[in-house]
Amino acid sequence: MQQTIVKLENLSHRYSQQWAVKDISFEINRNGILGLLGSNGAGKSTTMNILCGVLSQTEGQVSIDGIDIRQNPEEAKKRIGFLPQQAPLHLEQTVDEYLTFCAHIRLLPKRDIKAAVEAVKERCGVAHFSNRLIGNLSGGYRQRVGIAQAIIHKPLLVVLDEPTNGLDPNQILEVRQLIKEIAAERSVIFSSHILAEVQATCHDIIMIEGGQVVFKDTMQAFNNYIAPDSLIVSFENAPSIEVLKSIPGITSGEQVEDKTYRLHFDDAHQISEKVVLKSVEEGWRLTEINLEKSSLDAIFAQLSNKRSSQTIS
Ligand SMILES: Nc1ncnc2c1ncn2[C@@H]1O[C@H](COP(=O)(O)OP(=O)(O)OP(=O)(O)O)[C@@H](O)[C@H]1O
Incomplete structure:
Protein backbone atom coordinates (compact mmCIF):
# COMPACT_ATOMS: atom_id res chain seq x y z
CA MET A 1 0.00 0.00 0.00
CA GLN A 2 1.19 3.54 -0.77
CA GLN A 3 2.46 5.52 2.21
CA THR A 4 0.76 8.83 3.00
CA ILE A 5 3.64 11.12 4.00
CA VAL A 6 1.55 14.22 4.65
CA LYS A 7 -2.19 14.69 4.99
CA LEU A 8 -3.84 18.06 5.51
CA GLU A 9 -7.59 17.96 5.99
CA ASN A 10 -9.76 21.08 5.92
CA LEU A 11 -7.06 23.20 7.44
CA SER A 12 -8.13 26.72 8.43
CA HIS A 13 -6.40 29.33 10.52
CA ARG A 14 -7.15 32.83 11.67
CA TYR A 15 -4.77 35.03 13.61
CA SER A 16 -7.48 37.40 14.76
CA GLN A 17 -10.62 38.19 12.76
CA GLN A 18 -9.51 37.38 9.22
CA TRP A 19 -8.92 33.83 7.98
CA ALA A 20 -5.28 33.54 6.83
CA VAL A 21 -5.97 30.07 5.35
CA LYS A 22 -9.35 28.51 4.77
CA ASP A 23 -10.20 24.88 4.15
CA ILE A 24 -6.91 23.67 2.68
CA SER A 25 -6.67 19.94 2.00
CA PHE A 26 -3.96 17.94 0.24
CA GLU A 27 -1.95 14.74 0.51
CA ILE A 28 1.60 13.84 -0.42
CA ASN A 29 2.32 10.20 -1.17
CA ARG A 30 5.71 10.21 -2.83
CA ASN A 31 9.24 11.56 -2.75
CA GLY A 32 10.16 14.61 -4.83
CA ILE A 33 9.34 18.30 -4.65
CA LEU A 34 5.92 19.83 -4.23
CA GLY A 35 5.81 23.56 -4.90
CA LEU A 36 3.54 25.76 -2.85
CA LEU A 37 3.04 28.83 -5.02
CA GLY A 38 1.24 31.95 -3.93
CA SER A 39 1.64 35.71 -3.96
CA ASN A 40 2.73 37.61 -0.85
CA GLY A 41 0.24 37.12 1.94
CA ALA A 42 -1.46 34.16 0.20
CA GLY A 43 -1.02 31.92 3.25
CA LYS A 44 2.10 29.88 2.40
CA SER A 45 4.00 30.50 5.64
CA THR A 46 0.89 29.96 7.74
CA THR A 47 0.30 26.60 6.03
CA MET A 48 3.94 25.56 6.46
CA ASN A 49 4.12 26.66 10.09
CA ILE A 50 1.03 24.60 10.90
CA LEU A 51 2.37 21.65 8.91
CA CYS A 52 5.56 21.73 10.97
CA GLY A 53 3.78 22.12 14.30
CA VAL A 54 5.12 25.64 14.90
CA LEU A 55 1.61 27.10 14.83
CA SER A 56 -1.56 25.44 16.05
CA GLN A 57 -4.40 25.57 13.54
CA THR A 58 -7.83 26.99 14.30
CA GLU A 59 -9.54 24.10 12.47
CA GLY A 60 -8.63 20.92 10.60
CA GLN A 61 -6.15 18.06 10.91
CA VAL A 62 -2.52 17.58 9.92
CA SER A 63 -0.82 14.21 10.01
CA ILE A 64 2.71 13.23 9.10
CA ASP A 65 3.25 9.56 8.29
CA GLY A 66 -0.16 8.89 9.85
CA ILE A 67 0.69 10.73 13.10
CA ASP A 68 -1.53 13.65 14.11
CA ILE A 69 0.73 16.63 14.77
CA ARG A 70 -1.49 18.07 17.49
CA GLN A 71 -2.06 14.81 19.33
CA ASN A 72 1.49 13.52 19.12
CA PRO A 73 3.74 16.47 18.22
CA GLU A 74 7.00 14.88 19.37
CA GLU A 75 6.65 11.80 17.15
CA ALA A 76 5.33 13.81 14.19
CA LYS A 77 8.13 16.38 14.42
CA LYS A 78 10.80 13.65 14.35
CA ARG A 79 9.68 13.05 10.78
CA ILE A 80 9.93 16.70 9.69
CA GLY A 81 12.81 19.00 8.85
CA PHE A 82 11.96 22.69 8.58
CA LEU A 83 13.73 25.70 7.17
CA PRO A 84 11.51 28.69 7.96
CA GLN A 85 11.64 31.94 6.01
CA GLN A 86 13.99 33.38 8.63
CA ALA A 87 16.59 30.61 8.89
CA PRO A 88 17.19 29.76 12.58
CA LEU A 89 20.97 30.09 12.28
CA HIS A 90 23.35 31.00 15.11
CA LEU A 91 25.62 33.49 13.40
CA GLU A 92 28.15 33.48 16.23
CA GLN A 93 28.71 29.70 16.00
CA THR A 94 30.86 27.80 13.52
CA VAL A 95 29.17 25.43 11.08
CA ASP A 96 30.38 22.45 13.15
CA GLU A 97 29.19 23.92 16.46
CA TYR A 98 25.80 24.82 15.07
CA LEU A 99 25.11 21.49 13.35
CA THR A 100 26.26 19.61 16.46
CA PHE A 101 23.81 21.71 18.50
CA CYS A 102 21.03 20.90 15.99
CA ALA A 103 21.81 17.18 16.20
CA HIS A 104 21.47 17.40 20.01
CA ILE A 105 18.13 19.17 19.92
CA ARG A 106 16.93 16.63 17.36
CA LEU A 107 17.76 14.03 20.04
CA LEU A 108 20.20 12.03 17.93
CA PRO A 109 22.04 9.44 20.04
CA LYS A 110 25.33 10.98 21.30
CA ARG A 111 27.48 8.33 19.62
CA ASP A 112 25.93 9.13 16.19
CA ILE A 113 26.24 12.91 16.29
CA LYS A 114 29.75 13.34 14.89
CA ALA A 115 29.05 11.07 11.92
CA ALA A 116 25.67 12.75 11.28
CA VAL A 117 27.29 16.22 11.24
CA GLU A 118 30.03 15.05 8.84
CA ALA A 119 27.50 13.37 6.54
CA VAL A 120 25.18 16.35 6.38
CA LYS A 121 28.04 18.81 5.75
CA GLU A 122 29.20 16.62 2.88
CA ARG A 123 25.65 16.32 1.51
CA CYS A 124 25.10 20.10 1.58
CA GLY A 125 28.56 21.09 0.31
CA VAL A 126 29.71 22.95 3.43
CA ALA A 127 32.41 20.56 4.70
CA HIS A 128 35.19 23.00 3.73
CA PHE A 129 33.59 25.64 5.98
CA SER A 130 33.40 23.48 9.11
CA ASN A 131 35.24 25.99 11.30
CA ARG A 132 33.90 29.16 9.67
CA LEU A 133 31.53 31.35 11.71
CA ILE A 134 28.08 31.18 10.10
CA GLY A 135 27.93 34.99 10.26
CA ASN A 136 30.90 35.08 7.86
CA LEU A 137 29.32 32.83 5.21
CA SER A 138 27.67 34.13 2.01
CA GLY A 139 23.87 33.98 1.70
CA GLY A 140 24.03 30.84 -0.44
CA TYR A 141 26.21 28.97 2.06
CA ARG A 142 24.09 30.09 5.00
CA GLN A 143 21.10 28.63 3.19
CA ARG A 144 23.01 25.37 2.68
CA VAL A 145 23.64 25.25 6.43
CA GLY A 146 19.93 25.96 6.95
CA ILE A 147 19.09 22.98 4.73
CA ALA A 148 21.70 20.86 6.55
CA GLN A 149 20.00 21.49 9.92
CA ALA A 150 16.68 20.51 8.32
CA ILE A 151 17.94 17.09 7.21
CA ILE A 152 20.41 16.15 9.95
CA HIS A 153 17.92 13.72 11.54
CA LYS A 154 17.00 12.16 8.16
CA PRO A 155 13.36 13.25 8.16
CA LEU A 156 10.70 11.82 5.87
CA LEU A 157 9.53 15.31 4.96
CA VAL A 158 11.45 18.57 4.53
CA VAL A 159 9.62 21.88 4.48
CA LEU A 160 11.44 24.88 2.98
CA ASP A 161 9.82 28.30 3.18
CA GLU A 162 11.04 30.47 0.27
CA PRO A 163 14.55 28.94 0.42
CA THR A 164 16.00 30.93 -2.48
CA ASN A 165 14.67 34.32 -1.43
CA GLY A 166 17.38 36.98 -1.38
CA LEU A 167 20.03 34.85 -3.11
CA ASP A 168 21.91 35.92 -6.23
CA PRO A 169 21.26 34.04 -9.51
CA ASN A 170 24.22 31.64 -9.11
CA GLN A 171 23.34 30.87 -5.51
CA ILE A 172 19.73 30.24 -6.57
CA LEU A 173 20.87 27.64 -9.12
CA GLU A 174 23.12 25.93 -6.55
CA VAL A 175 20.48 25.83 -3.82
CA ARG A 176 17.88 24.56 -6.33
CA GLN A 177 20.26 21.76 -7.31
CA LEU A 178 20.83 20.84 -3.66
CA ILE A 179 17.07 20.75 -3.03
CA LYS A 180 16.60 18.45 -6.03
CA GLU A 181 19.29 16.14 -4.68
CA ILE A 182 17.82 15.91 -1.19
CA ALA A 183 14.35 15.33 -2.69
CA ALA A 184 15.60 12.15 -4.35
CA GLU A 185 15.52 10.50 -0.92
CA ARG A 186 12.49 12.17 0.66
CA SER A 187 9.51 14.41 0.16
CA VAL A 188 10.14 18.17 0.02
CA ILE A 189 7.63 21.02 0.17
CA PHE A 190 9.01 24.24 -1.14
CA SER A 191 7.23 27.59 -1.15
CA SER A 192 7.74 30.49 -3.49
CA HIS A 193 5.92 33.49 -4.91
CA ILE A 194 7.90 33.12 -8.16
CA LEU A 195 6.30 30.90 -10.78
CA ALA A 196 9.59 30.26 -12.64
CA GLU A 197 11.14 29.04 -9.38
CA VAL A 198 8.44 26.43 -8.89
CA GLN A 199 8.48 25.47 -12.58
CA ALA A 200 12.23 24.88 -12.46
CA THR A 201 12.18 22.72 -9.36
CA CYS A 202 8.91 20.96 -8.62
CA HIS A 203 7.02 17.98 -10.04
CA ASP A 204 3.76 18.86 -8.33
CA ILE A 205 2.24 22.25 -7.63
CA ILE A 206 -0.32 23.68 -5.27
CA MET A 207 -1.31 27.29 -5.82
CA ILE A 208 -2.88 29.19 -3.00
CA GLU A 209 -4.46 32.58 -3.19
CA GLY A 210 -6.35 34.41 -0.49
CA GLY A 211 -5.75 31.46 1.85
CA GLN A 212 -7.42 28.94 -0.47
CA VAL A 213 -6.16 26.30 -2.87
CA VAL A 214 -6.87 27.41 -6.42
CA PHE A 215 -4.92 24.70 -8.28
CA LYS A 216 -3.28 21.40 -7.44
CA ASP A 217 -1.87 18.95 -9.94
CA THR A 218 1.38 17.98 -11.60
CA MET A 219 3.70 20.69 -12.92
CA GLN A 220 3.05 19.35 -16.40
CA ALA A 221 -0.71 19.75 -16.04
CA PHE A 222 -0.13 23.30 -14.78
CA ASN A 223 2.14 24.13 -17.73
CA ASN A 224 -0.48 22.78 -20.15
CA TYR A 225 -3.11 24.82 -18.35
CA ILE A 226 -1.22 28.07 -18.73
CA ALA A 227 0.08 27.36 -22.25
CA PRO A 228 -0.11 30.53 -24.33
CA ASP A 229 -3.14 30.89 -26.57
CA LYS A 293 2.13 34.34 -21.75
CA SER A 294 -0.23 35.14 -18.94
CA SER A 295 1.24 37.00 -15.98
CA LEU A 296 1.15 35.24 -12.63
CA ASP A 297 -1.46 37.75 -11.45
CA ALA A 298 -3.67 36.92 -14.42
CA ILE A 299 -3.27 33.18 -13.73
CA PHE A 300 -4.18 33.64 -10.08
CA ALA A 301 -7.23 35.70 -11.04
CA GLN A 302 -8.30 33.14 -13.64
CA LEU A 303 -7.84 30.20 -11.25
CA SER A 304 -9.57 31.98 -8.36
CA ASN A 305 -12.60 32.63 -10.59
CA LYS A 306 -12.57 29.04 -11.77
CA ARG A 307 -12.49 27.84 -8.17
CA SER A 308 -15.55 29.81 -7.25
CA SER A 309 -17.50 28.12 -10.05
CA GLN A 310 -16.29 24.52 -9.64
CA THR A 311 -14.58 22.15 -7.25
CA ILE A 312 -10.93 21.44 -7.98
CA SER A 313 -9.84 17.89 -7.38
N1 LIG B 1 1.24 36.68 13.14
C1 LIG B 1 0.25 37.17 12.38
N2 LIG B 1 -0.73 37.91 12.90
C2 LIG B 1 -1.74 38.39 12.12
N3 LIG B 1 -1.84 38.16 10.81
C3 LIG B 1 -0.87 37.43 10.22
C4 LIG B 1 0.23 36.90 10.97
N4 LIG B 1 1.02 36.20 10.11
C5 LIG B 1 0.46 36.30 8.90
N5 LIG B 1 -0.68 37.04 8.95
C6 LIG B 1 -1.59 37.33 7.84
O1 LIG B 1 -2.05 36.09 7.31
C7 LIG B 1 -2.10 36.14 5.88
C8 LIG B 1 -1.23 35.02 5.31
O2 LIG B 1 0.14 35.31 5.63
P1 LIG B 1 1.34 34.33 5.31
O3 LIG B 1 2.57 34.89 5.93
O4 LIG B 1 0.95 32.95 5.64
O5 LIG B 1 1.42 34.45 3.72
P2 LIG B 1 2.60 34.08 2.73
O6 LIG B 1 1.94 33.50 1.52
O7 LIG B 1 3.61 33.25 3.40
O8 LIG B 1 3.19 35.49 2.39
P3 LIG B 1 4.73 35.96 2.25
O9 LIG B 1 5.23 35.36 0.98
O10 LIG B 1 4.61 37.46 2.17
O11 LIG B 1 5.43 35.48 3.47
C9 LIG B 1 -1.66 37.53 5.48
O12 LIG B 1 -2.81 38.30 5.30
C10 LIG B 1 -0.86 38.01 6.68
O13 LIG B 1 -0.93 39.41 6.80
Whole structure:
Protein backbone atom coordinates (compact mmCIF):
# COMPACT_ATOMS: atom_id res chain seq x y z
CA MET A 1 0.00 0.00 0.00
CA GLN A 2 1.19 3.54 -0.77
CA GLN A 3 2.46 5.52 2.21
CA THR A 4 0.76 8.83 3.00
CA ILE A 5 3.64 11.12 4.00
CA VAL A 6 1.55 14.22 4.65
CA LYS A 7 -2.19 14.69 4.99
CA LEU A 8 -3.84 18.06 5.51
CA GLU A 9 -7.59 17.96 5.99
CA ASN A 10 -9.76 21.08 5.92
CA LEU A 11 -7.06 23.20 7.44
CA SER A 12 -8.13 26.72 8.43
CA HIS A 13 -6.40 29.33 10.52
CA ARG A 14 -7.15 32.83 11.67
CA TYR A 15 -4.77 35.03 13.61
CA SER A 16 -7.48 37.40 14.76
CA GLN A 17 -10.62 38.19 12.76
CA GLN A 18 -9.51 37.38 9.22
CA TRP A 19 -8.92 33.83 7.98
CA ALA A 20 -5.28 33.54 6.83
CA VAL A 21 -5.97 30.07 5.35
CA LYS A 22 -9.35 28.51 4.77
CA ASP A 23 -10.20 24.88 4.15
CA ILE A 24 -6.91 23.67 2.68
CA SER A 25 -6.67 19.94 2.00
CA PHE A 26 -3.96 17.94 0.24
CA GLU A 27 -1.95 14.74 0.51
CA ILE A 28 1.60 13.84 -0.42
CA ASN A 29 2.32 10.20 -1.17
CA ARG A 30 5.71 10.21 -2.83
CA ASN A 31 9.24 11.56 -2.75
CA GLY A 32 10.16 14.61 -4.83
CA ILE A 33 9.34 18.30 -4.65
CA LEU A 34 5.92 19.83 -4.23
CA GLY A 35 5.81 23.56 -4.90
CA LEU A 36 3.54 25.76 -2.85
CA LEU A 37 3.04 28.83 -5.02
CA GLY A 38 1.24 31.95 -3.93
CA SER A 39 1.64 35.71 -3.96
CA ASN A 40 2.73 37.61 -0.85
CA GLY A 41 0.24 37.12 1.94
CA ALA A 42 -1.46 34.16 0.20
CA GLY A 43 -1.02 31.92 3.25
CA LYS A 44 2.10 29.88 2.40
CA SER A 45 4.00 30.50 5.64
CA THR A 46 0.89 29.96 7.74
CA THR A 47 0.30 26.60 6.03
CA MET A 48 3.94 25.56 6.46
CA ASN A 49 4.12 26.66 10.09
CA ILE A 50 1.03 24.60 10.90
CA LEU A 51 2.37 21.65 8.91
CA CYS A 52 5.56 21.73 10.97
CA GLY A 53 3.78 22.12 14.30
CA VAL A 54 5.12 25.64 14.90
CA LEU A 55 1.61 27.10 14.83
CA SER A 56 -1.56 25.44 16.05
CA GLN A 57 -4.40 25.57 13.54
CA THR A 58 -7.83 26.99 14.30
CA GLU A 59 -9.54 24.10 12.47
CA GLY A 60 -8.63 20.92 10.60
CA GLN A 61 -6.15 18.06 10.91
CA VAL A 62 -2.52 17.58 9.92
CA SER A 63 -0.82 14.21 10.01
CA ILE A 64 2.71 13.23 9.10
CA ASP A 65 3.25 9.56 8.29
CA GLY A 66 -0.16 8.89 9.85
CA ILE A 67 0.69 10.73 13.10
CA ASP A 68 -1.53 13.65 14.11
CA ILE A 69 0.73 16.63 14.77
CA ARG A 70 -1.49 18.07 17.49
CA GLN A 71 -2.06 14.81 19.33
CA ASN A 72 1.49 13.52 19.12
CA PRO A 73 3.74 16.47 18.22
CA GLU A 74 7.00 14.88 19.37
CA GLU A 75 6.65 11.80 17.15
CA ALA A 76 5.33 13.81 14.19
CA LYS A 77 8.13 16.38 14.42
CA LYS A 78 10.80 13.65 14.35
CA ARG A 79 9.68 13.05 10.78
CA ILE A 80 9.93 16.70 9.69
CA GLY A 81 12.81 19.00 8.85
CA PHE A 82 11.96 22.69 8.58
CA LEU A 83 13.73 25.70 7.17
CA PRO A 84 11.51 28.69 7.96
CA GLN A 85 11.64 31.94 6.01
CA GLN A 86 13.99 33.38 8.63
CA ALA A 87 16.59 30.61 8.89
CA PRO A 88 17.19 29.76 12.58
CA LEU A 89 20.97 30.09 12.28
CA HIS A 90 23.35 31.00 15.11
CA LEU A 91 25.62 33.49 13.40
CA GLU A 92 28.15 33.48 16.23
CA GLN A 93 28.71 29.70 16.00
CA THR A 94 30.86 27.80 13.52
CA VAL A 95 29.17 25.43 11.08
CA ASP A 96 30.38 22.45 13.15
CA GLU A 97 29.19 23.92 16.46
CA TYR A 98 25.80 24.82 15.07
CA LEU A 99 25.11 21.49 13.35
CA THR A 100 26.26 19.61 16.46
CA PHE A 101 23.81 21.71 18.50
CA CYS A 102 21.03 20.90 15.99
CA ALA A 103 21.81 17.18 16.20
CA HIS A 104 21.47 17.40 20.01
CA ILE A 105 18.13 19.17 19.92
CA ARG A 106 16.93 16.63 17.36
CA LEU A 107 17.76 14.03 20.04
CA LEU A 108 20.20 12.03 17.93
CA PRO A 109 22.04 9.44 20.04
CA LYS A 110 25.33 10.98 21.30
CA ARG A 111 27.48 8.33 19.62
CA ASP A 112 25.93 9.13 16.19
CA ILE A 113 26.24 12.91 16.29
CA LYS A 114 29.75 13.34 14.89
CA ALA A 115 29.05 11.07 11.92
CA ALA A 116 25.67 12.75 11.28
CA VAL A 117 27.29 16.22 11.24
CA GLU A 118 30.03 15.05 8.84
CA ALA A 119 27.50 13.37 6.54
CA VAL A 120 25.18 16.35 6.38
CA LYS A 121 28.04 18.81 5.75
CA GLU A 122 29.20 16.62 2.88
CA ARG A 123 25.65 16.32 1.51
CA CYS A 124 25.10 20.10 1.58
CA GLY A 125 28.56 21.09 0.31
CA VAL A 126 29.71 22.95 3.43
CA ALA A 127 32.41 20.56 4.70
CA HIS A 128 35.19 23.00 3.73
CA PHE A 129 33.59 25.64 5.98
CA SER A 130 33.40 23.48 9.11
CA ASN A 131 35.24 25.99 11.30
CA ARG A 132 33.90 29.16 9.67
CA LEU A 133 31.53 31.35 11.71
CA ILE A 134 28.08 31.18 10.10
CA GLY A 135 27.93 34.99 10.26
CA ASN A 136 30.90 35.08 7.86
CA LEU A 137 29.32 32.83 5.21
CA SER A 138 27.67 34.13 2.01
CA GLY A 139 23.87 33.98 1.70
CA GLY A 140 24.03 30.84 -0.44
CA TYR A 141 26.21 28.97 2.06
CA ARG A 142 24.09 30.09 5.00
CA GLN A 143 21.10 28.63 3.19
CA ARG A 144 23.01 25.37 2.68
CA VAL A 145 23.64 25.25 6.43
CA GLY A 146 19.93 25.96 6.95
CA ILE A 147 19.09 22.98 4.73
CA ALA A 148 21.70 20.86 6.55
CA GLN A 149 20.00 21.49 9.92
CA ALA A 150 16.68 20.51 8.32
CA ILE A 151 17.94 17.09 7.21
CA ILE A 152 20.41 16.15 9.95
CA HIS A 153 17.92 13.72 11.54
CA LYS A 154 17.00 12.16 8.16
CA PRO A 155 13.36 13.25 8.16
CA LEU A 156 10.70 11.82 5.87
CA LEU A 157 9.53 15.31 4.96
CA VAL A 158 11.45 18.57 4.53
CA VAL A 159 9.62 21.88 4.48
CA LEU A 160 11.44 24.88 2.98
CA ASP A 161 9.82 28.30 3.18
CA GLU A 162 11.04 30.47 0.27
CA PRO A 163 14.55 28.94 0.42
CA THR A 164 16.00 30.93 -2.48
CA ASN A 165 14.67 34.32 -1.43
CA GLY A 166 17.38 36.98 -1.38
CA LEU A 167 20.03 34.85 -3.11
CA ASP A 168 21.91 35.92 -6.23
CA PRO A 169 21.26 34.04 -9.51
CA ASN A 170 24.22 31.64 -9.11
CA GLN A 171 23.34 30.87 -5.51
CA ILE A 172 19.73 30.24 -6.57
CA LEU A 173 20.87 27.64 -9.12
CA GLU A 174 23.12 25.93 -6.55
CA VAL A 175 20.48 25.83 -3.82
CA ARG A 176 17.88 24.56 -6.33
CA GLN A 177 20.26 21.76 -7.31
CA LEU A 178 20.83 20.84 -3.66
CA ILE A 179 17.07 20.75 -3.03
CA LYS A 180 16.60 18.45 -6.03
CA GLU A 181 19.29 16.14 -4.68
CA ILE A 182 17.82 15.91 -1.19
CA ALA A 183 14.35 15.33 -2.69
CA ALA A 184 15.60 12.15 -4.35
CA GLU A 185 15.52 10.50 -0.92
CA ARG A 186 12.49 12.17 0.66
CA SER A 187 9.51 14.41 0.16
CA VAL A 188 10.14 18.17 0.02
CA ILE A 189 7.63 21.02 0.17
CA PHE A 190 9.01 24.24 -1.14
CA SER A 191 7.23 27.59 -1.15
CA SER A 192 7.74 30.49 -3.49
CA HIS A 193 5.92 33.49 -4.91
CA ILE A 194 7.90 33.12 -8.16
CA LEU A 195 6.30 30.90 -10.78
CA ALA A 196 9.59 30.26 -12.64
CA GLU A 197 11.14 29.04 -9.38
CA VAL A 198 8.44 26.43 -8.89
CA GLN A 199 8.48 25.47 -12.58
CA ALA A 200 12.23 24.88 -12.46
CA THR A 201 12.18 22.72 -9.36
CA CYS A 202 8.91 20.96 -8.62
CA HIS A 203 7.02 17.98 -10.04
CA ASP A 204 3.76 18.86 -8.33
CA ILE A 205 2.24 22.25 -7.63
CA ILE A 206 -0.32 23.68 -5.27
CA MET A 207 -1.31 27.29 -5.82
CA ILE A 208 -2.88 29.19 -3.00
CA GLU A 209 -4.46 32.58 -3.19
CA GLY A 210 -6.35 34.41 -0.49
CA GLY A 211 -5.75 31.46 1.85
CA GLN A 212 -7.42 28.94 -0.47
CA VAL A 213 -6.16 26.30 -2.87
CA VAL A 214 -6.87 27.41 -6.42
CA PHE A 215 -4.92 24.70 -8.28
CA LYS A 216 -3.28 21.40 -7.44
CA ASP A 217 -1.87 18.95 -9.94
CA THR A 218 1.38 17.98 -11.60
CA MET A 219 3.70 20.69 -12.92
CA GLN A 220 3.05 19.35 -16.40
CA ALA A 221 -0.71 19.75 -16.04
CA PHE A 222 -0.13 23.30 -14.78
CA ASN A 223 2.14 24.13 -17.73
CA ASN A 224 -0.48 22.78 -20.15
CA TYR A 225 -3.11 24.82 -18.35
CA ILE A 226 -1.22 28.07 -18.73
CA ALA A 227 0.08 27.36 -22.25
CA PRO A 228 -0.11 30.53 -24.33
CA ASP A 229 -3.14 30.89 -26.57
CA SER A 230 -2.43 34.22 -28.20
CA LEU A 231 0.18 35.86 -30.41
CA ILE A 232 1.19 39.49 -30.66
CA VAL A 233 2.10 40.43 -34.22
CA SER A 234 3.16 43.71 -35.89
CA PHE A 235 3.50 44.39 -39.62
CA GLU A 236 4.83 47.28 -41.64
CA ASN A 237 2.14 46.74 -44.29
CA ALA A 238 -0.54 45.54 -41.91
CA PRO A 239 -3.56 43.81 -43.49
CA SER A 240 -7.05 44.16 -42.05
CA ILE A 241 -7.95 42.22 -38.93
CA GLU A 242 -10.49 40.25 -41.01
CA VAL A 243 -7.69 38.99 -43.25
CA LEU A 244 -5.59 37.97 -40.23
CA LYS A 245 -8.54 36.13 -38.69
CA SER A 246 -8.89 34.07 -41.88
CA ILE A 247 -5.47 32.40 -41.32
CA PRO A 248 -6.19 28.71 -40.51
CA GLY A 249 -5.94 28.13 -36.73
CA ILE A 250 -6.65 31.76 -35.76
CA THR A 251 -9.97 31.97 -33.95
CA SER A 252 -10.24 35.66 -33.17
CA GLY A 253 -8.18 38.80 -32.98
CA GLU A 254 -8.09 42.43 -32.07
CA GLN A 255 -6.00 45.47 -32.84
CA VAL A 256 -3.90 46.57 -29.84
CA GLU A 257 -1.98 49.42 -31.48
CA ASP A 258 -1.48 50.85 -34.93
CA LYS A 259 -0.17 47.89 -37.02
CA THR A 260 -0.08 45.58 -33.96
CA TYR A 261 -2.62 42.82 -33.31
CA ARG A 262 -3.39 40.15 -30.76
CA LEU A 263 -4.41 36.91 -32.48
CA HIS A 264 -6.02 34.07 -30.50
CA PHE A 265 -5.57 30.51 -31.69
CA ASP A 266 -7.08 27.16 -30.77
CA ASP A 267 -4.22 24.87 -31.76
CA ALA A 268 -0.64 25.94 -31.13
CA HIS A 269 0.66 23.55 -33.78
CA GLN A 270 2.97 25.59 -36.03
CA ILE A 271 0.78 28.66 -35.61
CA SER A 272 3.74 31.08 -35.66
CA GLU A 273 5.08 29.43 -38.80
CA LYS A 274 1.70 29.76 -40.54
CA VAL A 275 1.54 33.48 -39.74
CA VAL A 276 5.15 34.06 -40.86
CA LEU A 277 4.60 32.20 -44.17
CA LYS A 278 1.39 34.07 -44.88
CA SER A 279 3.12 37.38 -44.14
CA VAL A 280 5.97 36.57 -46.56
CA GLU A 281 3.51 35.44 -49.26
CA GLU A 282 1.43 38.58 -48.94
CA GLY A 283 4.27 41.06 -48.38
CA TRP A 284 2.97 42.26 -44.98
CA ARG A 285 6.57 42.74 -43.66
CA LEU A 286 6.31 41.16 -40.23
CA THR A 287 8.28 43.17 -37.63
CA GLU A 288 7.27 41.38 -34.40
CA ILE A 289 5.80 38.02 -33.43
CA ASN A 290 5.53 36.85 -29.80
CA LEU A 291 3.63 34.13 -28.00
CA GLU A 292 1.83 35.87 -25.20
CA LYS A 293 2.13 34.34 -21.75
CA SER A 294 -0.23 35.14 -18.94
CA SER A 295 1.24 37.00 -15.98
CA LEU A 296 1.15 35.24 -12.63
CA ASP A 297 -1.46 37.75 -11.45
CA ALA A 298 -3.67 36.92 -14.42
CA ILE A 299 -3.27 33.18 -13.73
CA PHE A 300 -4.18 33.64 -10.08
CA ALA A 301 -7.23 35.70 -11.04
CA GLN A 302 -8.30 33.14 -13.64
CA LEU A 303 -7.84 30.20 -11.25
CA SER A 304 -9.57 31.98 -8.36
CA ASN A 305 -12.60 32.63 -10.59
CA LYS A 306 -12.57 29.04 -11.77
CA ARG A 307 -12.49 27.84 -8.17
CA SER A 308 -15.55 29.81 -7.25
CA SER A 309 -17.50 28.12 -10.05
CA GLN A 310 -16.29 24.52 -9.64
CA THR A 311 -14.58 22.15 -7.25
CA ILE A 312 -10.93 21.44 -7.98
CA SER A 313 -9.84 17.89 -7.38
N1 LIG B 1 1.24 36.68 13.14
C1 LIG B 1 0.25 37.17 12.38
N2 LIG B 1 -0.73 37.91 12.90
C2 LIG B 1 -1.74 38.39 12.12
N3 LIG B 1 -1.84 38.16 10.81
C3 LIG B 1 -0.87 37.43 10.22
C4 LIG B 1 0.23 36.90 10.97
N4 LIG B 1 1.02 36.20 10.11
C5 LIG B 1 0.46 36.30 8.90
N5 LIG B 1 -0.68 37.04 8.95
C6 LIG B 1 -1.59 37.33 7.84
O1 LIG B 1 -2.05 36.09 7.31
C7 LIG B 1 -2.10 36.14 5.88
C8 LIG B 1 -1.23 35.02 5.31
O2 LIG B 1 0.14 35.31 5.63
P1 LIG B 1 1.34 34.33 5.31
O3 LIG B 1 2.57 34.89 5.93
O4 LIG B 1 0.95 32.95 5.64
O5 LIG B 1 1.42 34.45 3.72
P2 LIG B 1 2.60 34.08 2.73
O6 LIG B 1 1.94 33.50 1.52
O7 LIG B 1 3.61 33.25 3.40
O8 LIG B 1 3.19 35.49 2.39
P3 LIG B 1 4.73 35.96 2.25
O9 LIG B 1 5.23 35.36 0.98
O10 LIG B 1 4.61 37.46 2.17
O11 LIG B 1 5.43 35.48 3.47
C9 LIG B 1 -1.66 37.53 5.48
O12 LIG B 1 -2.81 38.30 5.30
C10 LIG B 1 -0.86 38.01 6.68
O13 LIG B 1 -0.93 39.41 6.80
